[in-house]
Amino acid sequence: MNNINTFSGSLSCEIVTLPIDSKEILYDTSYYGQPKDDILELTLIEAAYLIYKGKITVNSENKKLDFEGFMCEASRRTGNFEVKYIVFKDLRERGYFIKPGVTDFRVYPRGGSPGRTPSRYFVYVLSERQPMLLTDLVRQIITASNVKKELIMAVVDEESEITFYGARLRSMKGDMDNSRSVPAIRASLLEDRVMVWDSKSSAQLHNEFLYGKALDEIRLQLSLIEAAYLLGREVVEIMDSKGRILTPNDFADQAVMVESDFPKKLAVYKDLREKGMVVKTGYKFGSHYRVYKKVDPKKGMLHSEFLVHALDNNYIFNLSQLSRAVRLANSVKKQMIFAWESGETISYLEISRIKM
Incomplete structure (x- = not known):
């Protein structure tokens, strides 16, 4: 110990050990590290922050490491070290207590602390350049949910x-x-949409059930997805341009040639419709669908609550694209939802920007 507030530790593998007399200042008061027998063990991230704060010094192979040296050494020993350090430092300086977790960190609510209150968040740290697998994110969410934590x-x-x-x-x-x-x-399949010719049928589908868009005062245009759903429910009979009646499989085969995402979009559309929602194109918002909980046909479609984008179950997020999608959704007061087939059901993932 160099002075009353600075302790000397040793680097070993992925921990820094300090003498037990550091416990009162570093652990009992500030909750750094974990006491073990007659020592205090720090993670590399905790140690880096305490070196920066001038609270400890660290030796490795009889050589004292300054902050630069320690950061370089730690980044060689553990992946993603520098971005995790940036997040740890930010949250610590916002007043949060942080401990290692099964994601990256466990974070306690403001006013809470280890041993006194449960942690509230599991924090999952990523660099903007990292691809993020949907399966990895879902696993992290389930891990947090199983112990009643929120994933950040x-x-x-x-x-x-x-x-x-x-x-x-x-x-x-x-x-x-x-x-x-x-x-x-x-109805008739033309090329990339389906036309309903009868005025009474068009009005019923559009005004009562909120399908399609009026071409004129008589005829109604249906999207491929809407038409496939209605065909599956035997609400419409669809013929091709030569007058041949199309089965659902025939129609799907032709739709896939126009739109490669057709199967996953249809699966999500069907699930949302059967859950009592109104589903319309989300093209203007860069998503597959905009979705309404309820629409009064007399008042029209005023404000959708959700933007929904259909994914493959092995999807890999590009975080820059994710940022754009979430920012746009939040800026127009909608919730950004990602959906995918999970066995026989559809799973839904909500991602939103938050302030810490």
Whole structure:
């Protein structure tokens, strides 16, 4: 110990050990490290921060490491070290107590501390350049949820700014009655959309059930997804341009040639509609769908609550693209939802920007 507030430690593998007399100042008061027998063990990130704060010095192979030397050594010993350090330092200086966790960190609520209150968050740290597997993120969410924690993604950009995101699995449910049946309606597949020719049928589908967009005062255009869903429910009978009646499989085969994402988009659309929601294109917002819990046909579609994007279950997120999607959704007061087929069901993931 060099002075009353500075302790000397030793680097060994991925921990720094300090004499037990450091416990009162570093652990009992500030919750750094973990006491073990007659020593205090620090993680490399905790040690780096305490070197920066002038609270400890660290020796490795009889050589004292300054902050630069320690950071370089630690980054060789553990992956993603520098971005984790940036997040640790940021949260510590915001007044949070932080401990190692099964994601990257366990973070206690403001006013809480280890041994006195439960931790509130599991923090998952990423560099903006890292690809993020959907399966990895879901595993982290489930891990946090199993112990009643909230998962926070901390993404560090190239200028070391941090963006925090809340991520959770959720259910989707609307208040529309989409179960009513109607007589079979004749329609035609033209190229990338389906046309309903009869004025009465067009009005019923559009005004009562909120499908399609009016071409004029008589005819109605349906998207490929809407048409496939209605065909599957035997609401429409669809013919191709030569007058041949198409089965659902025939229609799907032709739709895939126009839109490669058709199968996963249809699976998500079907699930949302059957959960009582109104689903319309989200193209203007860069997503597959904008989704409403309920729409009053007399008032029209005023404000959708969600943007929903359909994914493959092995999808890999590009974090820059994720940032754009979430920022846009939040800026227009919508929730950004990602959806994918999970066995026989559809899973939904909500990601939103949060302030820490």
